[in-house]
Amino acid sequence: MNRRRAAIAALFMAAWTVAPAAVQAAAAEQGVLAEKKLVLRAVAPDGISLSGAKVGTGLNVFEDSQGHPPQTIVMWLRGQQRSWPFVSDAQGQITLTGEDADHRNFYALYESRGWAGYKQVLEGSTGSRVDIRLEPACRVHGQLTSRGFDRLGYPLSKTVAFLYDSRERLLMYFVSERGRYEFLLPSGRYELECVGEGPAGIETQRVRWELRIETDQRELDGGVIDLAPTKLAELYGQAAPPLKEIVEWRGQPPLELLSLRGNVVVLVFWGSWSRPCLQTMPQLMELHDMYAEQGVVIIGVHDNSVATVAELDAKLVEAHQLYWGRRDLPFPVGLDRGPNWGGLHDAYGVDQWPTTVVIDPNGNVAGKFSPWGALQAELPRLLGQQ
Structure with a gap:
């Protein structure tokens, strides 16, 4: 394009940019x-x-x-x-x-x-x-099992295989109750991530590896992959670790699980930097309103990305307006400390946010449940154990 044409094009674009919205709308109506x-x-x-x-x-x-x-x-x-x-x-x-x-x-x-x-x-x-x-297509298939879950005495209820493309975009997934996966794929490079789930929402560790499918390759057998239990899965049915790693409490004097025996305790591991965490809080507020008088105690456990309650409050100013309808959290929040994401996170094996861990009235870990439906369905059953 020569300079004269470039100048004309620039003038046209400038005129269009500053054109009133009404003119653009009228042009749109006419199919321009x-x-x-x-x-x-x-x-x-x-x-x-x-x-x-x-x-x-x-x-x-x-x-x-x-x-x-x-x-x-x-x-x-x-x-x-x-x-x-x-x-x-x-x-x-x-x-x-x-x-x-x-x-x-x-x-x-x-x-x-x-x-x-x-x-x-x-x-x-x-x-x-x-x-x-x-x-x-190349038929990609394999089997998923967990000797660790078998040792703990509960089989996998389902497995999920997630397939990502070369840019790590989720392309497809395969959900099975028989511990298997199968995909039909063209040649290329992919990544496969697999996880298993047992009772009460507890999971195995995730295993991820690269797949390379060559041109004219018709089958890729992934063999048998053993999925190890997470630390939270190992805790299922066992005494819940104490809250000793909390460095500061928001809205509540220090809490101890021993003093909460007889109640159903819901530990919500979260971070103020996580939009899904912030969007989860209204559901937890609703559960608090429904069950607080019936013996359900919700406790937030914030990761160690904040050092003080004052710092946390400053980070939550926007969340109050955007996600919580200007309401404050009606339940206490403890600030975790220690390496990685915090000592309490490590004790429960939490590395995803939000994670909701439920402790039964006897003080044992009862599982991991999503606040969207699963937790609300589980609470009445656990309250019946009081």
Whole structure:
């Protein structure tokens, strides 16, 4: 582009930038502002357009239903809030509009021939056509077990295998009650992360490793992977570690678990730097309001990223407005201290946030439960043990 054309283009862009919103809206109504669009074309290994290929942003497999609808394979495009895939037309094409046109990662599957493809679309591709070339897929499979869980006396209730692409984006996962996983993948580099779950939400340690699938490779057997129990799993049914690592308490004199025997204690490990933690607090406030008079004691355990209650309060000013409806936390919070994320975090083996650990009226660890439903369902049962 010569200088004159560049100058004209710059003037046009400047004029458009400062144009009143009403002018832009009017132009949009007349179709001047085109709707975002991305056209995908599924291509067979021989280069011919492929009709009938399923395309989505990822793939989930629930092998044994797991309470989900009966379909085994679920693919999704979040923009349209759909759990079924698009299917390429007679020309092999799929047209995405609106929010769906902003997606940048697509998995394609042609089940009858065992073909699969994966495409990472470059930024700025909206408005163009992108080809997804499918190839004979490699069947990646393996078994997951836990000798540690067997030793503890409770089997795995389910396992989950998470598959990530070369940019560490979650591509798909496989949920099984039979301790297995299986994926159909095109050639490339991936990472696989596996975890097992036992009773009361307790889990194994996560194991993650790299997969390299070569061109023309048709099978990759991952063998049998042994998943070791977490420290929290080892504590299940055992006496809960005391709260001796707390350096300072917010809203409460120092607490001891021994003095709380006869109550159901909910330890919430969290950090003020974590948005999911902050968004969890309204559910915990609601549970506090429902059960505080019935013998449920909720205690927050903040990691060691803050040293004093004053520092924590300063970090929570925004959270009060954005997430908590200007309400303060109605339950006490203890500040952890020590190495890593804090001594109490280490004692319970916590390295994910938020983590909610429940202690029964006898002072034993009763499990790990999500505040969204699972905990609320468990509390009445535990209160019946009083």
